[in-house]
Amino acid sequence: MTQGQPRKRLDRRRELLRLGAERDGIFTASAARVAGIPSSLLAYHARKGFIERIGREVYRVADFPPGPNEALISAGVAFGDDAVISHESALKLYGVSDVSPSQVHVTVPRSRRYLNARGNGVKVHTATRPFSRGEVVQYMGFSATSLARSIVDSARAHTAPEQIILAVTEGLRRGLVTTRQLERAFDGAPERVRRFVQDGSQDLSP
Numbered sequence: 001m002t003q004g005q006p007r008k009r010l011d012r013r014r015e016l017l018r019l020g021a022e023r024d025g026i027f028t029a030s031a032a033r034v035a036g037i038p039s040s041l042l043a044y045h046a047r048k049g050f051i052e053r054i055g056r057e058v059y060r061v062a063d064f065p066p067g068p069n070e071a072l073i074s075a076g077v078a079f080g081d082d083a084v085i086s087h088e089s090a091l092k093l094y095g096v097s098d099v100s101p102s103q104v105h106v107t108v109p110r111s112r113r114y115l116n117a118r119g120n121g122v123k124v125h126t127a128t129r130p131f132s133r134g135e136v137v138q139y140m141g142f143s144a145t146s147l148a149r150s151i152v153d154s155a156r157a158h159t160a161p162e163q164i165i166l167a168v169t170e171g172l173r174r175g176l177v178t179t180r181q182l183e184r185a186f187d188g189a190p191e192r193v194r195r196f197v198q199d200g201s202q203d204l205s206p
Contacts, residue, residue, distance in 0.1 A: 005135030007139050012037050013050060017061055027075045029057040029107035069093075069139070072204025075104040075122050076142030084136055085127060086179045087157055090150040093139070096170035097163045099154070107145070109154070125153075135185075147177045155186075155193045168200025 002134050015035050019027035019091045032042055042059065051059045055074045060066070067073075072093075084090075087105035092096055103123040110126045135149045145153060151171070155164045169178040179201060186194045 001073070012041060013045070014205070016045065016051060016061070017039075020061035020064055023073050023077060024067045024070065025057055025061040026054070026070065026077055026141065027061075028077050029059065032059075033079075034193045060068075069141070071104050072139075072144070073141040075106050079106050079108060079124070082112070084131065084145055085139075086150065087123075087153045088142040088159055091147075091154050091163075091167060093144055094147050094150070094167075094171065094176060096147070096174070096176065097167040099159060099163050125157075134181075144183075146185075147171050148181040151177075151182065152185040152189060152193065155196055156189065161196065164196045165200045168196055172201065 015037060016027070016032065019031055019035060029042060030037060033039070043050065046053055046059070047195075049062055051061055054060050054070065055078055058074050058078050060070070060074075067095075072089060076083055076085060084107045085093075085105065088099045088101035089103075089105040091099050092101065103121050105123050105125060105126050109130070111127065111146040112126070131145070131149070135146050136143050137146055144150070148171075151164060151167050154167075168182065168205040171182075172179065179197070182197045186197055
């Protein structure tokens with residue numbers, strides 16, 4: 001082994017640390033390849049325990065402990081920058097209901113509607129209309145729908161009515177959303193969906 005090889009390997013470890021630092025230690029194989037780190041080196045570092053494979057083409061630097069949002073970050077990076085964590089997965093982030101989704105819900109633009117879920121545990125939705133200003137919130141390492149959009153998307157997807165009403169009530173009570181934001185989000189939705197705003201608001205009445 002030449003003297004330059006250990007230095008080059010160390011430089012690439014540093015590059016992986018840099019990539020991971022952007023998203024709680026999580027990065028994609030494609031991002032590593034862009035940075036000049038081929039799949040063979042990823043396999044090497046995985047064998048040595050420096051990185052861990054946590055999904056298809058998704059890795060985490062072992063120095064970063066698994067965080068509570070690892071599944072969301074992993075899904076977000078796997079599906080690209082235009083993917084948004086949504087529906088019950090986003091709703092759970094706000095802690096305003098008791099939803100416990102069995103899958104990570106991701107919404108992508110309608111132009112990517114033929115995209116297949118990459119691995120188990122992910123449900124892919126397509127946006128019937130583009131996200132408007134204020135409907136997407138940036139978290140550490142991923143994007144998620146706003147509380148108002150999360151509630152309406154979950155309601156349209158037939159989340160249990162009591163969970164939607166609870167989310168509306170708690171969101172309003174804790175100041176995480178306003179009635180106007182909810183009404184705007186529910187505009188154009190079926191009557192059964194729009195009724196949740198009224199029912200949730202009534203639960204705040206003395």
